[in-house]
Amino acid sequence: MFDKLEFLEEKHIDLSKKISDPDVINNQGLWQKLVKEHAELEPIVEKYKEYKMSKQGLADAKEVLYDKSADDELRELAKMEMDDLEEKITNLEEELKVLLLPKDPNDDKNVIVEIRAGAGGDEAGLFAAELFRMYTRYAENNGWKTELMSLNETGVGGYKEVIFLIRGKGAYSRLKYESGAHRVQRIPATESGGRIHTSTATVAVLPEVEDVEFEINPNDLRIDVFRSSGSGGQSVNTTDSAVRVTHLPTNMVVSCQDEKSQHKNKEKAIKILKARLLDLKVREQQAEIAENRKSQVGTGDRSERIRTYNFPQGRITDHRINMTIYKLDSFMEGEISEMLEALITSDQAEKLKQVENQ
Structure with a gap:
């Protein structure tokens, strides 16, 4: 671990020189790439510097403690400082291990969130709408769009289905754990007997895909246009602006009709399709790498029941980590940070644990 930390510190110094070089600054593409890399190393290097300073402080305190010429008061102070530094060093070592874990390349990306009503009829649709509100409130609290x-x-x-984009640095790193089946237990307003009903909604959180990352062969797409309509079939638009995009190799279908512009609807549909296709590709790769191994959190299994919202008891339980919040x-209202x-x-x-067992 410490060889790697030394290497990263040297790399950080080298990058600091490069991003200050006028020739590199003139090459904006290269400069931005190096600045991003420099920023990613910053927290690791700063933590490692703090660790080395603490180790030096511990060595200095030991020297005083074992110096027979030092008075008793000074040696007692050195002993207290040693105890504090030993605890700090242990904590810093754990923090450094976490910082050195392989970073998910999607963590800094925006996310496309898809919420669909599951079992439970109208109650499931109402719950899907409440989840949408919960995530949009959380986004607002973080200053995201x-x-x-x-x-x-x-x-x-x-809502039968709602798909929305959240723009914000690190959105995927925090919301990726929300993928799965969410279950609600409560008495519906229409229930005269006061019985508790159970309904579900599924959530899929996908990283937004940049055009340079994932290209779709236009020949693999079938584009259909149709007239937009609101609930109950009421006409919203008198032109064929709604767009249905079908990816022929996978038979994956995405429809968009919220914009008045056919072009904008097509753009949104393809953005959603790209995110779904990339997610499918990544999950297939992960399944090949770890066929029978499931991590405790974030398996990405859409059918997995991850959380229960029990309204009569005022509690939320996440089943993956056995955590309950009242x-x-x-x-x-979007205050989901603790979970x-x-x-x-x-x-x-x-x-x-997996790294240590390798």
């Missing part, structure tokens, strides 16, 4: 891409309403205030009202932090910590612990 949201953009609606596709919406299919139920007619009673719920703050349902604020959670549904996300726990998921990230659990994921990191699992990855550390």
Whole structure:
């Protein structure tokens, strides 16, 4: 580990020189690439510097402690400092291990979130709408922007399906753990007998795909246009602006009709399609690499029940990490950071365990 840290520190110094070089600055493409690489190394290098300073401080304190010419008070202070530094060094070593874990290349990307009503009829649609509101509130709390891409309403205030984009640095790194089946338990407003019903909605979180990363052969696409319509079949648009894109090799279909412009609807549909296709490709690769091994968090299995929202008890339980929070009202208002932090910590612990067992 320490050989790697020394190497990264030297690389960081080298990058600092390069990004200050006028010749490199004039080459904006190269300069931006090196600046990004420099910024990614910064937290690791700073933590390693703090670690080395603590190790030096510990060595200095030991020297005082074992110096027979030092007075008792000075040696007692050195002993106290040693105890503090030994604890700090242990913590810093754990932090450095986490920082050295392989970084998900998608972590800094924007995300496309797809929410679909599952079992439970109208109640499932209402729950899907509430999840959409929860994630948009969370995005607002982080200063991120949201953009609606596709919406299919139920007619009673719920959603059969909603697809939206969240733009924000690190959005994928935090929201990727939300993929899976979400279950709600509560008494619906239409239930006269006061019985608790169980409904579900599925969430898929996909990293936004840049054009340079993933290209689709135009010959693999079938583009159909049709007239947009609202709930109940009411006409929203008198022109054929809605677009349906079919990826022929996989038979994957995406429809968009929220924009008045056919061009914009086509653009959004292809963006969603690219994200889905890349996600499919990545999951197939992961399945090949680890056929029977599942990590504790974030398996990406869309059928996996990951969380239960129990309204009568005011609790949310995440089944992957066996964590329960009794703050349902604020959670549904987008205050989901506590749960996300726990998921990230659990994921990191699992990855550390795998690295140590290799």
